[in-house]
Amino acid sequence: MAILVDKNTRLLVQGITGREGEFHSRQMIAYGTQIVAGVTPGKGGQWACDGKVPVFDTVAEAVTATEANTSVIYVPARFAADAILEAADAGIPLIVCITEGIPTLDMIRVRAYLDQKGVRLVGPNCPGLLSPGEAKVGIMPGHIATPGPIGVVSRSGTLTYEVVYALTLRGLGQTTCVGIGGDPIIGTTFVDVLEMFENDPLTEQVVLIGEIGGSDEERAARFIAERMTKPVVAFVAGRTAPPGKRMGHAGAIIEGGTGTAAEKIAAFEAVGVPVAEHPEQIPDLIA
């Protein structure tokens, strides 16, 4: 068993005829993910990915025709907020948004709307979800992961791959790898994912990969102390990041002296969560 996505996921791809959307759809199909539909306004009636996936003009049409239950979004930033709202309005309960660069104020409105509807969003600005051996939704490279008992949750992309690959090489497989995204406003937080891993019978341990900016790691530390029975190992990127500078991700910035790696590391250590000095130490910390 995995969290969020598995063999039963019926995936819809928004932006399937774009360069990124088409490329990653092929990768997801090759991994064994069931892609049941694609959406690109104006291209309804066509077929994508060598005739394997029907394309619709709207998400609502795609849902009616295919009973898609999860959507992944590859549309450009200026249309992405609309794409998320469209999926939510069409009744999709789980939306994964890969797109980077959505304005924060758009995301504030999107989050408020999704919260009212009870829709789960993962991302934006994230690599998506990978349940090894079951399904891949997003852009994570499938072959670096292998099935096993470790849950992985991270704000980053390639840093996550690095950690997942290091785990796989040491024979430590994963239930699900979740990229929650590097933006200031995201749909799913560390705490949300930790709760899912805590409730997932197959997940035995969790690896959490945080970074500078915001206070999501501090809330995760409190949640671990109060609610989790499964062991958690952490890594926090950005010990050397200067204040006031955005480190690539829109959310990775030390503002007003808060959001530093030191504070986050201290929060984890205070609740007994071992924090790796560098990513390759993570497998050593897993008991």
Added chain:
Amino acid sequence: MKLHEYQSKRLFAAHGVPIPRGDVATTPEEARRIAEELGTPVVVKSQVLVGGRGKAGGIRLAHTPAEAERVAGEVLGMEIKGLPVRKVLLDEAADIRQEIYLGVVVDRAACRPVMMASSEGGVEIEEVARINPEAIKKVTIDPFLGLRGYQTVTLAKGIGLAGEYRRAFDRIARGLYQAFLACDASLAEINPLVVTGEGSLLAVDGKMVLDDNGLFRHPDLAQMRDVDEETPAEREAREAGLSYVQLDGEIGCMVNGAGLAMATMDIIKHFGGAPANFLDIGGGAKAERVATALRLILADPNVKAVLFNIFGGITRCDEVAKGIVTAFEEVEPTVPMVARLVGTNEAEGRAILEDSGYRLITATTLAEAAQKAVAAAGGELTV
């Protein structure tokens, strides 16, 4: 992207927030003319994108146009926290009776904008939060409902503002929120908002930080970017679509992915070195982009070694290796280069680097790569 005080205040004024009469000068003569028009006394305020201007002597009072000219000349010659003062704002001096703080920020945890007010104006809000957090009153704004009247009453009452100013406060709070929305800001603050001797409220100082992701719909605001906010290298990187932050260490870093780039900087420090930069070359790692990145890194005279840390996922290591080799053809490597390629097609990627004829130090683990880069920068390791 940060805006200057004068830019922020003009944007606030466009949304109904009262600001002092004033204008911007780049020369002492201009300052004199502005002071003559405004009438004295005037406040001469350095326009640099750092806090603590007052303490640094970058905010001065002038009682005559001649004094304004002299003071402006002094301030325009200053450097504040390493930033040269290129402009001064001359504002009509206000008769200040009370100073308060009013600001809007994005509350990441609440996923909403939050408006904050404090009776301790003129002090940085972070300072107040540390020393006297009870002095800060907050209201969370529903993005669909906007800032409501009862919320501005809550703030005004919370900071002990006298009843007679509450209507003016309400108008200013709404104007500030409108400016925040209209500019896609992540922060908009008036500090201080003052009660004047004439019994009115006036935004004496202002600050805005804009969301870079929102700039595409504000070309007018994007043009306001101050050249000194970034180093020339950071500017070139931004224009090339690279995410680059200059630091003061000696090991240049080229990494794919922001999180991994930060982790690479950290591990260099862990092994006793210091990173010269943060650099995310992004996905795909096309040769042209790698070349631009390499040129930027090597242009930094502090750089004694370069570390390539590439995790091949969807991006294949052999493609990245080809990009690096092509970049070397354009930009001659002048310092030791350490390359670590791991993930998809890593063996092919390493072979391409080895066969290229360029002298590269290779590593398989991140720890090994960082240690080799530190040794190479210290002159203890050569190819």
